[in-house]
Amino acid sequence: MDSLKKPVVAGNWKMHKTITEARSLAAEIASKAAEVREATLILIPPFTAICEVKKAVEGTEIKVGAQDVFWEDQGAFTGEISPLQLKEAGCEFVVIGHSERRQYFGETDETVRKKVLAALRHNLTPIVCIGETLEEREKGQTLEKISSQLEKSVFTLSPQDFQKIILAYEPIWAIGTSRNATPEQAEEVHSFIRNLIAERYGKTQTSCAIILYGGSVKPANSFSLIREKDVDGFLVGGASLEAESFLAIAREAVRKNEG
Ligand code: PGA
Numbered sequence: 001m002d003s004l005k006k007p008v009v010a011g012n013w014k015m016h017k018t019i020t021e022a023r024s025l026a027a028e029i030a031s032k033a034a035e036v037r038e039a040t041l042i043l044i045p046p047f048t049a050i051c052e053v054k055k056a057v058e059g060t061e062i063k064v065g066a067q068d069v070f071w072e073d074q075g076a077f078t079g080e081i082s083p084l085q086l087k088e089a090g091c092e093f094v095v096i097g098h099s100e101r102r103q104y105f106g107e108t109d110e111t112v113r114k115k116v117l118a119a120l121r122h123n124l125t126p127i128v129c130i131g132e133t134l135e136e137r138e139k140g141q142t143l144e145k146i147s148s149q150l151e152k153s154v155f156t157l158s159p160q161d162f163q164k165i166i167l168a169y170e171p172i173w174a175i176g177t178s179r180n181a182t183p184e185q186a187e188e189v190h191s192f193i194r195n196l197i198a199e200r201y202g203k204t205q206t207s208c209a210i211i212l213y214g215g216s217v218k219p220a221n222s223f224s225l226i227r228e229k230d231v232d233g234f235l236v237g238g239a240s241l242e243a244e245s246f247l248a249i250a251r252e253a254v255r256k257n258e259g
Pocket residue numbers: 012170174175176177178214215216217235236237238239
């Protein structure tokens with residue numbers, strides 16, 4: 001197991017921040033990014049702010065991502081955005097299958113699969129979200145749900161393509177609720193995912209795979225989560241909307257590899 005992978009800390013701003021607000025948040029994070037060079041930082045603003053955020057982080061190692069993508073390159077698809085457009089705007093990453101997309105906008109494992117392929121065609125790194133509802137957890141169906149989502153959306157990828165994606169385990173009951181998964185709950189699912197990857201793609205792939213945790217990550221709980229063997233970083237919502245809390249999470253994340 002590669003214990004010295006660079007932790008990834010991605011901030012999903014969701015439908016927050018105007019262009020002006022996004023520019024100033026990105027600039028503030030950029031001004032202090034050198035402190036957390038040992039983490040890969042990814043800012044994921046709304047579509048309208050991508051170009052400005054990209055400009056604001058110029059000269060740093062901060063990466064920019066988008067919150068969704070469509071699977072066609074162009075055409076009559078009102079309201080959608082193509083991988084080509086995101087790439088040109090400065091994105092290197094794209095979140096696919098976030099539970100809010102699944103819950104409110106009809107995203108399915110099949111649309112996730114198509115979007116992942118489209119992103120990869122344009123060298124965008126997909127951050128694919130999976131996770132169970134509270135009801136599924138209470139019924140003991142968590143692992144079954146995770147394995148079914150993986151089978152249908154990403155385990156159809158070739159080994160070459162699979163190594164280009166990032167996974168994010170986000171229990172739906174923990175998103176925006178201030179109720180994060182305990183480190184043990186997160187590790188149980190992360191190590192389960194790693195075992196499934198090993199079965200499907202082999203040992204090397206599974207040790208390289210990046211599996212993020214998301215759901216009420218805060219500075220105060222991030223070290224206990226990142227300390228778990230199979231947690232490689234975070235997808236942060238609410239706490240990524242302020243520079244100080246986002247950077248504090250990144251500082252906790254880099255402690256994983258210290259001594
Ligand atoms: P949260 O959101 O950190 O506000 O819980 C996480 C996410 O939706 O990715």
